[in-house]
Amino acid sequence: MKLFLKTTVLLLVLMWAASAEAYVGPGAGFALLGSFFVIFATMILAGVSLLILPFRTLWRMLRRRSKAKALAKRVIVVGFDGQDARMTEKLMAEGKMPNFSRLAERGCYSKLQTTYPSITPVAWSTFATGVNPGKHNIFDFLDRDPRTYLPRLSSAHIGSVERFFKIGKFKIPMSKPEIRLLRKSKAFWKVLGEHHIWSTILRVPITFPPEKFYGAQMGAMCIPDLLGTQGTFMLFSTRQSDESFQEGGMRLPLEGEGDHYRGKILGPENILIKGDPPMEIPFELKLDRERKKAELKIGGDVFPLEQGTLSDYLKLEFSVVPGMKVAGLSRLMLTEMEKEVSLYFSPINIEPEKPAMPISHPSYYSTYLEKRIGEFATLGLAEDTWALNEKITDDRAFWTQTQDVEQEREEMFFTALDKLRSGCLVTVFDATDRVQHMYWRYAEEGHPAAPEGAEDPRFEDAIREHYEKNDALIGRVMDRLREDDVLIVLSDHGFSSFRRGVNINAWLLKEGYLHLKEGTDGSTEWLQDVDWSKTRAYAVGLVGLFLNIRGREEHGIVEAGEEVEALKKELIEKLSGLRDDEKDEVGINEAFDTDLTYRGPYKGNAPDLLLGYNHGYRISWDCASGKVAGKIFEDNTKAWSGDHIIDPRLVPGIFLCSDPVDVENPHIVDLAPTILNLFGLEKAPHMEGRGLIHPASFRRAGA
Template sequence: MNRQLAASVAGGLAAPMCTLRQRVKAWARACWWGSASSSRDGVRRPAAALHARRNLLILAALAMILATPAAAHAYVGPGAGFAFLSSFLTLFLAFVYSCFAFVTWPVRRIIRWVRGYKAYRRAKVKRVVIIGFDGMDPDLAVRFMEEGKLPNLARLRDSGTFHRLATTCPPISPVAWSSFMTGVNPGKHNIYDFLSREPGSYLPSLSSAQVRGSKRKLKVGKYAIPLGRPRVRLLRKGIPFWHFLARSGIFCSVIRVPITFPPEKFNGVLLSGMCVPDLQGSQGTFSFYSTAGSGTQPVEGGVRIPLLAADGWLRSYIPGPDNPLVRRKREQLRIEFRLRPDGARDGAEVELNGRRLFLRRGEYSDWIELKFKAGLQVTIQGICRFYLKTLAPYVELYASPVNIDPGRPALPISHPLIYSVYLSKLLGPYATLGLAEDTWALNEGALDDEAFLKQCYLIQDERERMFFDALEKTRRGLCVCVFDITDRIQHMFWRYLDPWHSPSCSAQGGSRYAGVIEELYERMDELVGRILERAPDAVLMVVSDHGFKSFTRGVNINSWLWQNGYLALKEGARPGDPWFAGVDWQRTRAYALGLNGLYVNQSGREPQGIVSPGKETQQLKQELAEKLRGLVDPATGRAPITQVFDRDRAFRGPYRENGPDLILGYAEGYRAGWDSVTGRVTETTFEQNSKAWSGDHCVDPRLVPGVLFSNRKLTCESPAIVDVAPTVLEWFGVPLPAYLDGKPWGLNGGACQ
């Protein structure tokens, strides 16, 4: 039948001398034959046949257009005008670009040769692929491999390499990944925690990057128009090893390695990872909407906003960034939206930014483009996802933090800048926030376990697509990608794995979620399998920055310092205020900030320091270390701190002074309490961790090594994460900078240095 159709149309088109009427007849006959056949046989036409018919119709239409005598008659309105014009321009542009790329390729090669780039000349490898599974635990990996659940990782272990990989002190992701990329200890890269002390105050600030508005502004009426881009400064020091590779002409693709925001320039492509802020400038502020509440309330990591009924709709808003154009008072930009529950369809209709969309209960929406209008035709673009949690008795809606739109980034999140745009055009919008998996939303009950898992895997799918695109583009060179999902799910689901965890946390759905971490490892193993399949020639390394342990008991070090006379509160001040609000610094000798850090209130360094540097500080550190090592949890009878590390011994390098004076190494099951991290002094030193965040790694680094797998036999004794950078440089034949702390591993039985 299709052959007959084709013949009739082709006949009509092929005869150049036939009249237009004949051609139209041929087309009409083809159409008629098509419809007649479907009605005659009464059978649903298969998709292929329908496509064939559609294609024939298109061909016929094209023929009609081409056969029309006057040029004017070929113009079928502005729609077609745009379509053909843009297509032609696209092809023309692409042609020019590709010609340019081909013609200049030898020239570029010559320039590189003249400049002394000796890419691959001394390389032992052609392509290195490094997969980072943030927080993959060696004990769990071994257990699951022995149970036969991780066949691909087991294959790597058996035919290549498997080791425990020593982490950094402290074993926190930003610290460990900074050492991974720079090959140095924290004293040389300046990252000791997520937070660092703001010089001149006792307030914390983000340790890795500083974002400030434009320096110069044009003040016009109520507006202050920025005359330049926001100033984004990377606070991490040290040079990532891919910069050395790039200088030698080796192409590198770096995807979502933590502490790469803002992206640095080098000859390769990079998408920033952990510590990329959201549009509000925070590390992730979700919005939770409910008809139950009446006022807007900030919660940990987010904000609760009421849904107010009006005209049969529920109205609310999405909070955005502060208006960068407003001169005097702080004004937060918002996008209003309205929502109408539809019980019959088990969802709700949402109107936002002039668009309508339908949300199904229990499902995430696609990424929604948000345009915050600042005035003067300035818009700031972001993206978010909705999750309709419940419809009854209350309507509850979750909105993810507003991510920087990768297609129109408000801040640079990639190098080159167009790389994030390219990925967005290729794969669609994707999560750009550093900590995109919303652990706080689960902690605060804005998301349930199921919703959190769905979110994690949606993000993971995006990242896998990005990674495989980068792998395809990196036929020679280095391809690095860090997947965060392993860290986030273990943080939030460890309670189902650990029988000793708080029963209140694991009461609901324990059996249902008991296998979540196991499934996670299986998914990662399957990913490794796909990588091996797609890049059989590459040297593959699978690394993690640390392992995991249970977090059942929190230790509030500031409370302990207060109770033991090292920290004092102002007269009349009540315990419980965050960020040291009630602390009397004139009588305080030490304070804790961040996950593992303890600082001496040293004169000349701290704004109101009272402890002299040198001997007095050293004595105080020694005293604190001894007392903390002897601390006992009365509820369990166990010592919560196994080791206290002195900064002067733990770190070497020019930035050692910026680190905490003491690093606390917690025992398994313990970690800094939630209040302690935010500088809150409470009545009790110990607390039961009742949050969903139930696994952690901010403990004694010796307890939480990471993993090292490879498809090659690597010669390495006591490998550490700091060794990765010199190893890769050595394999590519790039000279190692003298300041590196790590030691390269031997490849295929070669000796390690």
């Protein structure tokens, strides 16, 4: 006893609590034991790993397939979604992108041909698999169900639970909802894995749900939000309005008066309760109008808010049944607090620490990243473009959100790069795409979405500023390159202006290819007014149009074979060079027959024709949502003012490599075989691209 006390007092005096805790017991004692346990556990883990290592090595040697010597130990691929070749070349020439120039000098720079259509999911799928869309089955963001003519997400099928065991008001699901990746073929990282070459794949589009392979992967587009949508923001407001948002948002009441208001956050449906009511979290809002601040009381916590400033992440925990929770992350902004009060909640990201559905491979990888870098956005299209379109948020909030997501991505990337001793690391940075979509209106004179220019001059040069940020990032990457690394920088497509929307369905109606039901005017969404028994062609999705083919579509009338071919020919002739008389410009350069464009087992799922719009043109908002009524050409007045779903020849991406390449006019389909070659592997049999670097001529830069 005496010894114990003396020691304790001594330790107290020495202020070394480490051992003292053991005596103190409560909590801290456990913590100490806990940390000992951690060390103990890691020792065991390490020991086991050491013991198994010889067997694993042996196994690997036995399984090793014929492989030439690798040219690179690490291949690092940095993707900038939507970084435009023209803009990049201009800025490089002006000396605004010194690191890109440095990389180009050391290795190479080239335009990168993109896929038909030049759209993110299609292009990155081709990047991953090394095949044309006919073999990977992604032709657009959307696909259509030929039985209902309704659009659906092309990349992932998320099923619903169909069998339940019911007790009173509760129902217990008897099966897991099915989540299936619709991108087919085989990604190059899977091939690398078969040869026991590690890959870390971060936020490459169309990697949800995650696939198994030797490596780690954090999913991206099209991971849904917690509500299962592609991103639904919430606006709580005291303003009375029956009007709902066109898209992407929910308007919810904010009740109260003076400085105190209340609301209820709507979460995902609770499938465990009859009627699937949405789960709710009530909150209270206390305003401090003088200081333009507020406090949000939610679940016993107080969260500070400031008017006009996007908050940090707020963790929202929805209780399914006691003891079972689903958690999400949202960022808030108090948009007004004078007479009327409005509070914006960004779409609720699936929380990466304990994700409600699989968003990474291995499943704990998102948890790992959260522990490493803190909370981060998981939503596929994490930047809330719709809130800006609807003028709920502003240029500043969108910029903050975009740059913060980019920062999270960079931390993820460098964390992975530091840990990568050999293998492949691919990271796609999305902000370049989002910034150009939303700030293009300021980049050119007289854009219909910003006839008076930028409200805040800070954003006039947002796009250029972002390109310069990309350049700085590449500088930081180059600083960390090792002797036997190869760095590849690419974008999946370029960018152009979106001044005029084209309603193809309106054109099809006018030309007599599409007919409306009696007594309707075509203003209903999702082609609900269309008389399918008389319609020969229709547009669903963003990039093309379908023929209403008998035996394929539910109410098809065009006979496969000659009739289809003749109709396609006729449409191509009429659509190629389609003029916008009001502006005296060509709206569509060319229509493409996908039967000729694509090869592979899935090409039957593609639209029958692809439309190659001219610069400044794109499918109109109305047409994208399935409205037939209205003008064929109309101004685009939304903040979403730049786009790339046009003639792919007009919007090439970029390609830079730390080593010179041997092939001219590289195409995004060439990347997968090139990366396999860099690791000493032959191009996989299913791949179509060319290896851009011949092993024979491969020289280390500067060597």
